[in-house]
Amino acid sequence: xxxxxxxxxxxxxxxxxxYQLAKAFxxxxxxxxxxxxxxxxxxxxxxxxxxxxxxxxVVQESRPNKRLFRVTDAGSAELxxxxxxxxxxxxxxxxxxxxxxxxxxxxxxxxxxxxxxRAAVAEAKTELFGELLRxxxxxxDEEEFLLRGERIGPYLTCLRGLAFERENRDWCLRVxxxxxxxxxxxxxx
Amino acid sequence: xxxxxxxxxxxxxxxxxxYQLAKAFxxxxxxxxxxxxxxxxxxxxxxxxxxxxxxxxVVQESRPNKRLFRVTDAGSAELxxxxxxxxxxxxxxxxxxxxxxxxxxxxxxxxxxxxxxRAAVAEAKTELFGELLRxxxxxxDEEEFLLRGERIGPYLTCLRGLAFERENRDWCLRVxxxxxxxxxxxxxx
DNA sequence: GATACCTACTCAAGAAAGTGACTAGTCAGA
DNA sequence: TCTGACTAGTCACTTTCTTGAGTAGGTATC
Numbered sequence: 001x002x003x004x005x006x007x008x009x010x011x012x013x014x015x016x017x018x019y020q021l022a023k024a025f026x027x028x029x030x031x032x033x034x035x036x037x038x039x040x041x042x043x044x045x046x047x048x049x050x051x052x053x054x055x056x057x058v059v060q061e062s063r064p065n066k067r068l069f070r071v072t073d074a075g076s077a078e079l080x081x082x083x084x085x086x087x088x089x090x091x092x093x094x095x096x097x098x099x100x101x102x103x104x105x106x107x108x109x110x111x112x113x114x115x116x117x118r119a120a121v122a123e124a125k126t127e128l129f130g131e132l133l134r135x136x137x138x139x140x141d142e143e144e145f146l147l148r149g150e151r152i153g154p155y156l157t158c159l160r161g162l163a164f165e166r167e168n169r170d171w172c173l174r175v176x177x178x179x180x181x182x183x184x185x186x187x188x189x
Numbered sequence: 190x191x192x193x194x195x196x197x198x199x200x201x202x203x204x205x206x207x208y209q210l211a212k213a214f215x216x217x218x219x220x221x222x223x224x225x226x227x228x229x230x231x232x233x234x235x236x237x238x239x240x241x242x243x244x245x246x247v248v249q250e251s252r253p254n255k256r257l258f259r260v261t262d263a264g265s266a267e268l269x270x271x272x273x274x275x276x277x278x279x280x281x282x283x284x285x286x287x288x289x290x291x292x293x294x295x296x297x298x299x300x301x302x303x304x305x306x307r308a309a310v311a312e313a314k315t316e317l318f319g320e321l322l323r324x325x326x327x328x329x330d331e332e333e334f335l336l337r338g339e340r341i342g343p344y345l346t347c348l349r350g351l352a353f354e355r356e357n358r359d360w361c362l363r364v365x366x367x368x369x370x371x372x373x374x375x376x377x378x
Numbered sequence: 379g380a381t382a383c384c385t386a387c388t389c390a391a392g393a394a395a396g397t398g399a400c401t402a403g404t405c406a407g408a
Numbered sequence: 409t410c411t412g413a414c415t416a417g418t419c420a421c422t423t424t425c426t427t428g429a430g431t432a433g434g435t436a437t438c
Contacts, residue, residue, distance in 0.1 A: 006287045032290055036396070067417095090282065101195075151293060153290040153294070164356065167352045168279075182335075192424080228426085231388095
């Protein structure tokens, strides 16, 4: 049960609709968790059933009505309990790593392409995250913001996302380079 | 279906028993995938049923018999197919990130402790991975090994694991520091 | 000589995550 | 005016992961 806590944490920023959450948890801004719309709607329904969030209908013209959710006191208490409990260790779980592990035994060509594609995605994300960080801290410099800013949670997780994507990009490029070079070396023999 | 490919990739190193795989996929050396023993035994059974791996019984004295598995040609072909297919994007999925996101709204004390604990674990892992890398490359320096070494897949994924754990450690310490400082600042007011 | 851990697995059940298909109105561009 | 994208969801199903318990002999520790 981890998505539920991720949803609760996301709702600390204020009211959101399922749709808004779905966008936040999708590729792009998902710097701390990822989930599909269906999962989120399902989770919100469960959370509401348990009284951890409440939704209110917002009638809209020229676009479907929506429900905005916010965390209840019971929800806060649940988050508190979660934060105090031990965390499971985290692992990278990535198709590309599996492919690289096998890359010296299977055709490397496709893997090289994917590494370069992934590097480009990671680069785009580092820029996006950098921009997000700038927006969040506004005029203040980072030290100052982290010390006195109000909502630093999202900033801190975004920092982790940024570092992750940077490492991702560097590693992908490094590995792609190595695999390319090895092809050349082998071709020469 | 990714665990199956992780298993196939792991078996490229040679024959392994379910038990050996279980240790490799557990905390510690799981620098590219993680799974519990039960999953691995189940996956091996399925893979054998589909003819992607074959097992042979090895009789042992003074310890239970074991089955050693290796990849068949069909298994290699499946890995090849997998390597050529598109990869899903990867995400960090970590309880601690969720907690940090919420840390400015819930009690930060427990989160700080967990961050410092995690930093220590990450530090231990960086050392372990560093040692593993040294072992794998032997006398050669890294460039040389990556260019001409035989089995570089595990080395490359271990590099990723090392970078990940380093970033993990640094981020955890940074965040723990920030949260501690904020407590002091708040206490002063 | 009792306790605990290591090798080597198996079975069952449950929770969490992921996939595919579908509804339905609005708006912008070709 | 047709196409496609955007908002805002729902339903059903499958796969994957996690948890807990159990077997059974051997070895090391105190």
